[in-house]
Amino acid sequence: MHTQIFNEMLRLGVESGASDIIVKANKVGYLRISGKLRMIDMDPVPRHVVQAFVDEHVPFVFKAQWDTDGQIDFAYTAEDIGRFRVNAFQQRGSISVVFRHIKARIPTFEELNLQPERLMKLSEYKDGLILLCGPTGCGKSSTMAAMLNWINSNYEKHVVTMEDPIEFTFQDGKSIFNQREIGIDTPSFDLAVRSVLRQNPDIILIGEMRDQVTLETALSAAETGHLVFSTLHSANVVQTLNRLLEFFTPDQHEQIRRQVAAVLRGIICQKLVPALEGGGRVAAQEVLMVDSTSRNLMLEGQFDKVQNFVESSTEMTSVSFNKDLYRLIKEGRISKGDGLKFSPNPQALEMNLKGIFIKT
Numbered sequence: 001m002h003t004q005i006f007n008e009m010l011r012l013g014v015e016s017g018a019s020d021i022i023v024k025a026n027k028v029g030y031l032r033i034s035g036k037l038r039m040i041d042m043d044p045v046p047r048h049v050v051q052a053f054v055d056e057h058v059p060f061v062f063k064a065q066w067d068t069d070g071q072i073d074f075a076y077t078a079e080d081i082g083r084f085r086v087n088a089f090q091q092r093g094s095i096s097v098v099f100r101h102i103k104a105r106i107p108t109f110e111e112l113n114l115q116p117e118r119l120m121k122l123s124e125y126k127d128g129l130i131l132l133c134g135p136t137g138c139g140k141s142s143t144m145a146a147m148l149n150w151i152n153s154n155y156e157k158h159v160v161t162m163e164d165p166i167e168f169t170f171q172d173g174k175s176i177f178n179q180r181e182i183g184i185d186t187p188s189f190d191l192a193v194r195s196v197l198r199q200n201p202d203i204i205l206i207g208e209m210r211d212q213v214t215l216e217t218a219l220s221a222a223e224t225g226h227l228v229f230s231t232l233h234s235a236n237v238v239q240t241l242n243r244l245l246e247f248f249t250p251d252q253h254e255q256i257r258r259q260v261a262a263v264l265r266g267i268i269c270q271k272l273v274p275a276l277e278g279g280g281r282v283a284a285q286e287v288l289m290v291d292s293t294s295r296n297l298m299l300e301g302q303f304d305k306v307q308n309f310v311e312s313s314t315e316m317t318s319v320s321f322n323k324d325l326y327r328l329i330k331e332g333r334i335s336k337g338d339g340l341k342f343s344p345n346p347q348a349l350e351m352n353l354k355g356i357f358i359k360t
Contacts, residue, residue: 002052006097007078009040014082014101017280019137021084021099024091025050034279035272050095054088061183075102075165075181085167100137102167106149107142113282113333114143116150117316118289119268123147126202128265129222131209133234138270139283140231141167148205148229151175161205162192175203182207193217197224206230212247219256222263236321236344237267237288237310241303253301261298264290271321273334273342282333284342286310286321294318322349329353 009029013021016038018031025047029040058066059074066072070090076099077083085100109116122130130147132140145168151157152173159175164182171177178199179185186192189207193214196204204221206214209230218228234240244260245253267288272281288294288310297305310318325339326349336353340346351358 002049003056005045005049006053007081009042010078010084010099010101011081012040013099019101021101022096023050023098024096025094034274034281047094050097054095054097057086058088059184065183073165074183083169085165103142106145106168106170109146109150112139112142112146114146114285115327118266118287118319119143119147120150121289122266122268123151125227125265127222127225127227127263129218129228129230129260129263130265131240131267132229132231132270133236133240133267134270135233135235138272140270143268143270143283144205144229144231145170148203149173151203152177157202158200159203159205160196160199160201161207162186162189162196163205163207164189189214197221197226201226203227203229208232209244215244215247219259219263223259227265234269236269236286236307238303238307240267240269241298241306257298257301261290261295264295264298266290269321271342273325273328274338276333276335276338282328284321284324284328284334285319286324287319289313289318291317322352325349326352 009021009023013031016031016033018033020032022030023045026044028042028044031038031040057076058072062072062074072088074086075083076086082104083102085102086097088095088097109119132144134140148159148170152170152175155174157175159177161179162182163179166179166181170179180192182189182192190213193206194217204226206218206228209215209218209232218230222228232240232243234243245256248256269286270283273284275282294306294309297309311320313319321344325343328334329336329339340349343349
């Protein structure tokens with residue numbers, strides 16, 4: 001009975017195009033559609049029903065963690081409905097569950113309304129580090145999956161992923177994929193990261209750059225001829241570079257800057273903006289394509305000048321949020337009002353829209 005109640009909410013969420021379904025004990029369910037919460041017309045879900053759902057569906061290997069930590073991530077598949085990333089957690093002595101719908105088919109660049117040229121160019125590197133950045137729910141995983149699937153269609157590579165939990169599932173094409181779910185296929189993230197270089201990968205996906213050990217392993221892998229993809233919760237290029245340093249003590253910063261400058265191939269920062277037509281949201285991106293100029297700025301620790309570099313780059317290299325928002329407005333994908341609302345510098349974007357561009 002409890003599974004049926006949840007599956008009905010999940011089905012409604014999928015049919016409504018919701019990105020997330022939120023269930024709080026003794027409350028009605030909510031859908032997040034195009035970034036906005038919508039209440040489901042239903043009876044409140046009793047606490048014992050929420051408890052029973054989690055108890056039944058949390059994987060056995062995670063039960064002790066759920067009992068100890070009061071929060072857990074796992075994957076759930078509802079037959080004929082879809083696959084979901086689940087976070088269950090205790091709050092004020094009760095239980096809440098949040099489901100993130102994971103689409104069965106990996107989207108293409110075009111379906112995500114992304115400009116593919118930069119992303120394909122980054123995906124062609126044989127080694128180095130590529131970071132997908134932005135807040136939770138900004139589409140980082142979808143963009144990264146689209147890049148890996150493009151590689152899968154075009155290159156013969158061995159791809160090893162470490163995810164918590166696995167989101168998109170890849171079918172072998174030209175490439176071979178081995179996807180490891182933390183807690184299911186390997187006891188811990190640290191163990192998976194430390195052992196990945198012995199698994200003969202060409203490409204490594206690290207679900208999240210979460211600590212010093214993860215970054216050190218990613219840098220080492222990139223230095224030894226692997227292409228490494230990972231995500232980071234950061235808003236823009238400069239904040240991303242600063243976040244990487246925050247994993248280390250100040251006396252290590254110069255060394256880390258050298259390593260990052262040597263292996264970093266690109267940073268893709270993303271935010272979702274309401275679409276002008278058809279509902280949904282469109283991704284606006286800030287992309288740093290690392291070259292000799294930006295590499296030298298990183299070596300010198302002049303991160304603010306890296307931002308100026310992004311702002312002044314030509315169309316087919318790096319791109320700033322304002323330039324991408326300008327493009328989306330001109331193409332009729334988003335409204336001017338939303339473009340200005342999501343802009344890091346609305347005054348400059350307003351001037352651009354009037355045909356005024358100031359060279360930096």
